[in-house]
Every structure is written in structure tokens, then in C-alpha cells.
Amino acid sequence: xxxxxxxxxxxxxxxxxxxxxxxxxxxxxxxxxxxxxxxxxxxxxxxxxxxxxxxxxxxxxxxxxxxxxxxxxxxxxxxxxxxxxxxxxxxxxxxxxxxxxxxxxxxxxxxxxx
Amino acid sequence: xxxxxxxxxxxxxxxxxxxxxxxxxxxxxxxxxxxxxxxxxxxxxxxxxxxxxxxxxxxxxxxxxxxxxxxxxxxxxxxxxxxxxxxxxxxxxxxxxxxxxxxxxxxxx
Numbered sequence: 001x002x003x004x005x006x007x008x009x010x011x012x013x014x015x016x017x018x019x020x021x022x023x024x025x026x027x028x029x030x031x032x033x034x035x036x037x038x039x040x041x042x043x044x045x046x047x048x049x050x051x052x053x054x055x056x057x058x059x060x061x062x063x064x065x066x067x068x069x070x071x072x073x074x075x076x077x078x079x080x081x082x083x084x085x086x087x088x089x090x091x092x093x094x095x096x097x098x099x100x101x102x103x104x105x106x107x108x109x110x111x112x113x114x
Numbered sequence: 115x116x117x118x119x120x121x122x123x124x125x126x127x128x129x130x131x132x133x134x135x136x137x138x139x140x141x142x143x144x145x146x147x148x149x150x151x152x153x154x155x156x157x158x159x160x161x162x163x164x165x166x167x168x169x170x171x172x173x174x175x176x177x178x179x180x181x182x183x184x185x186x187x188x189x190x191x192x193x194x195x196x197x198x199x200x201x202x203x204x205x206x207x208x209x210x211x212x213x214x215x216x217x218x219x220x221x222x223x
Contacts, residue, residue, distance in 0.1 A: 040215055041215055042118065042201070042203075042212070042213030042214050042215045042216070043157075043201070043203075043211075043213040044213070045210070045211070090156060090157070098144070098205075098209045099144065099145075099205040099209040099210065099211050100144055100145050100162070100164070100205055100209070101162075102159040102162070103147075103149075103157075103159065103211075104159075105156035105157050105158070106156060107155065107156050108155075108156055
């Protein structure tokens, strides 16, 4: 039973470097999401995708890009990392695209940008 | 603006009952979620309320009052494994999820 798999689990990155966080789900869910979680703040949506081939911007999209070439994969790319992007990143999926159903989360990717 | 308020931290005793409150101010309402998140782990779904009233699921219950913009999560017969953060989230009129910062629940023996 896999659900959602994220990689890497943790990474230390120099500022200015490019980084891709990988996310794969095996539940055939339509919707996928990338969130960041910072101490004292609620989860903040970065980007989302309601179906393969489409993506949308969330609350904090600047500095991040995503793609959804197929149903299962939803990678998040930081083109040029900055220290403010130090965070824990969670990928999530749901069968429901209207945010009225359960979200399934990956185990998270802890990213430190120095 | 849209806002979800939860207490930052609560402490309770093993075997007791605790109520975690969540108040919200959002543009529209399409349901309220509670998630549990153990330290260093992913959030996991606990409950979803879209109509007023109490939903019971084992030791956990969730209550919603839409007119008051208020929900609570009630945990009974507390166990040490219930030590975690509890996240409240509301689906707004655009079906976007607005998340609270979470309530860290500490259970003492």
C-alpha cells in the first residue's frame, strides 16, 4: 500500500540552485496539490491540478512551478531556491476536485535552503 | 480576509476529555475538515462536517454551527497516542481550503 510517495525526504540546498520535489500517487486520484507548512502558519497551497494536463496557482505560487503530464505524477520545481523557501512540503491528492472530500498526504519533504 | 482561529496549544490528562475549538470567517462555506498530524508526519483525515450538528466517530466527535462560524473536535478517553496537532480547515465559496495553524495537544499521564 503506497498511496502518495514523495522524494526526497529531506534536502539541504544552496541558494540559487534548482530543485525538483517528486510526488507520485497510485490511487488514480484526479486532484493533486502541493502545500508548504511553516511553524505557526496553516498549510498554504502552492499549486494544484484538477486533472492531468491542467494546473493552477494557489496562495503562494511565486518561485515554484509544477507540471501534470499524467495522472500519477505531480513534481514541484524551485527554479532558483531562496532561503525563504525553507519549509516542509507536502504533496496531497483527492478523488474530489471540489475540496469536499478527504485529502491524502505524502510524508513530506523537508527542504533547507542556505 | 479569510481567517481560521484555533488555540495554539492545549494540555489534557490521559483518560480525560478535551474539546478543541475552531472559529472561522470565510467567503462562503462548503464544509469543515479536521485533520490529525503527529510530529514529523503527514496530516491524516479525521472528519468532515457540512451540516450543523454533531458527528460521532468512535472516541472522536466533531460539531459544526454554521450560523456561529464555529466547530469543535471532541476527544474522549484520551490516550497518549492522541498527542498531536489538530488542524481545522474550511472549504470556501470557491472550494479552496483555508487552513488554521493547528492546535498542539499535549497529553500528560
